[in-house]
Amino acid sequence: MLKKTTIDKLPELAACLMEKGTLVAPVKEAGGFNFRAITDAAQVDLIFHNTILSPKTVFFPQTEDFVRYSVYQPILEAKPVEPEIRPTFLFGVRPCDVKSFEIMDIHFTRTGVPDPYWRKRRDATIIFGFAFDTSEEADPAEFYHTLGIGAADPDGSDVFMLRRDDVLFLKAVSPRGENLLGGLAGLTDAAPDERKYFDDYIAQGHDYKTRYTCVDAEAIAKEFEAIFHNTDFWTKVSNACLSCGICTFVCPTCYCFDICDETQFGQGVRRRVWDACMFTDFTLEASGHNPRTQVYQRLRQKICHKYSFHIRKYGPISCVGCGRCTRYCPVNIDIFSIVEQAVQAKWYKRM
Amino acid sequence: MSFEPKILGIACNWCTYTGADLAGTTRLQYPQNIRVVRVMCSSRINPSFIFRAFQLGADGVLIGGCHPGDCHYNTGNLYARRRLAVTKKILEFSGMEPGRFRVEWISASEGNRFAEVVREFTEQIRDLGPQTKFKISQ
Amino acid sequence: MAISFEQIEQHLKTEALKLLESGKVILVLAYGRGYDANHPMPYVAKHPSDVDNIVFNEYCTANLARYLTRYPRRTKIAIAVKAADSRAVVQLIQEDKVCREDLVVLGIPVYGMKNFKTGEVIDSKTTGGLYNPVLYDILLGEEVHGQPVSSPYDVLAAYEAMDKEERWAFWQRELGRCIRCYACRKACPMCYCDPCFIDQNKPKWGEKSPESPGNLMYHLTRFHHLAGRCIDCGECSRACPVDIPLYLFHKKVAKDCEEMFGQAAGMSIGDKPVLVNFRVDDSDKILE
Numbered sequence: 200m201l202k203k204t205t206i207d208k209l210p211e212l213a214a215c216l217m218e219k220g221t222l223v224a225p226v227k228e229a230g231g232f233n234f235r236a237i238t239d240a241a242q243v244d245l246i247f248h249n250t251i252l253s254p255k256t257v258f259f260p261q262t263e264d265f266v267r268y269s270v271y272q273p274i275l276e277a278k279p280v281e282p283e284i285r286p287t288f289l290f291g292v293r294p295c296d297v298k299s300f301e302i303m304d305i306h307f308t309r310t311g312v313p314d315p316y317w318r319k320r321r322d323a324t325i326i327f328g329f330a331f332d333t334s335e336e337a338d339p340a341e342f343y344h345t346l347g348i349g350a351a352d353p354d355g356s357d358v359f360m361l362r363r364d365d366v367l368f369l370k371a372v373s374p375r376g377e378n379l380l381g382g383l384a385g386l387t388d389a390a391p392d393e394r395k396y397f398d399d400y401i402a403q404g405h406d407y408k409t410r411y412t413c414v415d416a417e418a419i420a421k422e423f424e425a426i427f428h429n430t431d432f433w434t435k436v437s438n439a440c441l442s443c444g445i446c447t448f449v450c451p452t453c454y455c456f457d458i459c460d461e462t463q464f465g466q467g468v469r470r471r472v473w474d475a476c477m478f479t480d481f482t483l484e485a486s487g488h489n490p491r492t493q494v495y496q497r498l499r500q501k502i503c504h505k506y507s508f509h510i511r512k513y514g515p516i517s518c519v520g521c522g523r524c525t526r527y528c529p530v531n532i533d534i535f536s537i538v539e540q541a542v543q544a545k546w547y548k549r550m
Numbered sequence: 551m552s553f554e555p556k557i558l559g560i561a562c563n564w565c566t567y568t569g570a571d572l573a574g575t576t577r578l579q580y581p582q583n584i585r586v587v588r589v590m591c592s593s594r595i596n597p598s599f600i601f602r603a604f605q606l607g608a609d610g611v612l613i614g615g616c617h618p619g620d621c622h623y624n625t626g627n628l629y630a631r632r633r634l635a636v637t638k639k640i641l642e643f644s645g646m647e648p649g650r651f652r653v654e655w656i657s658a659s660e661g662n663r664f665a666e667v668v669r670e671f672t673e674q675i676r677d678l679g680p681q682t683k684f685k686i687s688q
Numbered sequence: 689m690a691i692s693f694e695q696i697e698q699h700l701k702t703e704a705l706k707l708l709e710s711g712k713v714i715l716v717l718a719y720g721r722g723y724d725a726n727h728p729m730p731y732v733a734k735h736p737s738d739v740d741n742i743v744f745n746e747y748c749t750a751n752l753a754r755y756l757t758r759y760p761r762r763t764k765i766a767i768a769v770k771a772a773d774s775r776a777v778v779q780l781i782q783e784d785k786v787c788r789e790d791l792v793v794l795g796i797p798v799y800g801m802k803n804f805k806t807g808e809v810i811d812s813k814t815t816g817g818l819y820n821p822v823l824y825d826i827l828l829g830e831e832v833h834g835q836p837v838s839s840p841y842d843v844l845a846a847y848e849a850m851d852k853e854e855r856w857a858f859w860q861r862e863l864g865r866c867i868r869c870y871a872c873r874k875a876c877p878m879c880y881c882d883p884c885f886i887d888q889n890k891p892k893w894g895e896k897s898p899e900s901p902g903n904l905m906y907h908l909t910r911f912h913h914l915a916g917r918c919i920d921c922g923e924c925s926r927a928c929p930v931d932i933p934l935y936l937f938h939k940k941v942a943k944d945c946e947e948m949f950g951q952a953a954g955m956s957i958g959d960k961p962v963l964v965n966f967r968v969d970d971s972d973k974i975l976e
Contacts, residue, residue, distance in 0.1 A: 229865065230931035251929055252867070261867065262897040339724045410723075439730040441754065443871035445929050461895050463686055464606075472897045478870070480887050494758075529875050529927030530750055531722035531729040531804070597912045598885065598893050598905070605901055619968070628966035632949065635974035636915040636963065639944040640908060643937065645856025653975045683856055686901045 220286030253451030299451035328356030340522030351404030444475030566614025572661030774821035775954030795824025
């Protein structure tokens with residue numbers, strides 16, 4: 200089912216969705232775009248390249264309260280915090296970010312104890328994927344093509360959107376998306392030539408060139424295993440690293456968190472807060488021992504986790520090539536170049 | 551209910567705290583809105599104490615030290631003077647009312663002055679009203 | 689007179705090569721190519737053959753003094769510095785974090801540097817009103833003269849004119865956006881505490897979650913810790929992924945310190961940082 204609407208009618212579509220639940224869409228803020236719950240239908244703006252923080256914030260917010268307690272009462276009086284789950288429409292997610300949800304699902308729902316917070320939010324959300332504009336030049340930081348993701352991949356979305364000048368096409372990809380689109384007033388059916396345009400666009404999305412290097416999951420995992428102990432290599436690539444948390448915080452597939460108890464005036468809350476493997480105290484143990492004190496060890500962990508350990512344990516590469524870590528890195532460390540260099544590291548004689 | 555300010559006093563052991571003791575032993579009346587914390591020297595005061603006090607609900611912070619030149623440790627309050635001056639500027643630029651933070655030099659023999667300063671400062675905070683900017687909402 | 693970045697790059701390569709070949713230093717902190725020409729990254733040359741990878745262009749804004757404290761003492765280091773960065777080196781020497789004897793300072797007189805994220809020229813905002821390094825052993829090129837010099841504190845005027853409610857609202861809005869990635873402290877050459885006060889659990893100074901109270905505590909205390917030490921390189925603001933104008937607050941504190949104590953940070957090796965110093969005749973007026 201391919202439907203269409205015009206860009207000037209976007210607020211109407213937004214209002215329609217806001218009636219059915221929470222609409223989360225990119226909103227322009229001082230530093231750039233971010234996914235936020237929409238309060239005013241006119242806020243929805245599809246002229247953006249990508250957001251600063253990835254859409255994981257919707258399912259895995261930076262702070263999430265688990266338990267509320269009072270220090271004056273026995274521990275059994277502590278109350279779990281039920282997350283407020285409403286039907287949510289996640290609007291305008293780029294194809295590479297849509298792919299990241301699939302990878303995150305592995306950790307939050309498919310291995311170990313399923314995370315109810317993630318799962319409930321995920322189940323309540325309908326994802327509106329949104330194709331990159333292939334007429335524009337690719338952002339120099341991005342490399343989703345390397346990971347086999349097209350600029351207009353509808354996989355994983357419930358509804359996939361594509362913009363052509365003033366027209367916005369919406370195609371139902373999943374049955375949920377179909378149900379939703381069928382019930383939305385204000386959308387018109389697309390003409391046959393428009394359907395063809397849509398299909399062609401998606402097919403061409405795979406030819407859209409971002410930075411590219413041939414990466415085979417099995418092979419790259421092996422490469423990184425081989426150079427794990429090559430301290431020279433890791434020192435060299437991490438010389439510039441400041442070990443701040445930007446790359447992990449903006450990453451759509453980083454999921455590390457810390458559990459903190461925050462007590463104020465006798466009332467406390469146990470909450471989950473994002474943590475980053477790039478922080479010195481990330482691996483600090485209660486004994487005082489810290490297995491990763493050096494910057495190179497931490498950067499190695501981050502990259503090997505994504506491109507080696509993750510493949511061995513779960514299968515896919517834990518990176519979608521959205522380029523956020525590279526774009527926001529204050530010293531322009533580029534994970535793609537490190538992967539490229541790692542592939543060649545065998546011939547890398549002297550550091 | 552009328553507003554009763556909560557004031558944190560941080561007093562140096564050798565002068566202001568002893569001065570406060572003197573005010574007590576000479577039966578001088580001063581408002582009980584102030585809660586005095588004793589530190590060994592005014593230069594022991596970490597600026598974070600002050601930010602944290604405001605966050606935890608203090609309406610005003612009063613700091614007392616020896617008169618410059620009289621420090622028990624010779625130079626402590628001279629360092630403190632510079633540091634606390636910066637604290638004041640930072641509070642001011644962040645948008646906090648400057649009147650909520652005050653530094654006074656009160657010697658061990660100035661019980662009168664201690665009572666007077668506390669009275670004055672309490673009145674000043676009463677006029678400013680409750681401090682809501684830094685305070686963490688409960 | 690326009691700055692020739694190629695010329696500086698050439699000078700930098702020549703000097704780096706000389707220093708590495710003669711064994712005077714074991715590493716040169718300079719800039720290398722990043723993922724494209726507009727995104728250079730800090731680069732460490734350790735071998736004469738590494739020198740070819742050194743680049744210098746208008747996007748080389750990073751303050752390399754940040755990396756000095758990472759190497760053990762008595763490591764002989766050559767470092768490329770621009771005007772503000774040289775003040776960071778001076779400040780680190782004042783604080784005895786690095787030894788003057790271990791350093792070869794390659795000064796770069798330059799203006800018209802651009803932020804690689806936004807492309808905007810940073811001169812008027814965060815160069816401390818300087819174009820020439822205050823400390824160098826070797827100057828790469830000629831001193832810049834005749835460039836319009838604006839006071840480093842000019843950009844503050846609009847914020848100082850705000851009343852306290854507006855200022856409070858402004859900082860609430862700005863600091864409220866902080867995501868606590870700590871890039872500001874990691875990019876800062878003067879932030880070398882281990883552990884940082886905000887990472888301490890006993891006592892716990894502030895909340896770790898990115899909400900207003902914790903953000904306020906972290907940033908205000910950080911502004912305070914950098915009082916009289918901030919050298920106005922602007923790295924914190926450029927590193928910030930959500931563009932919080934931290935440099936404004938740092939500048940304001942620097943301005944107040946300069947007015948009260950009559951000394952700017954990182955201008956001379958012989959100075960003592962203002963907050964670990966005092967004068968018996970400091971006026972009590974500063975407390976009013």
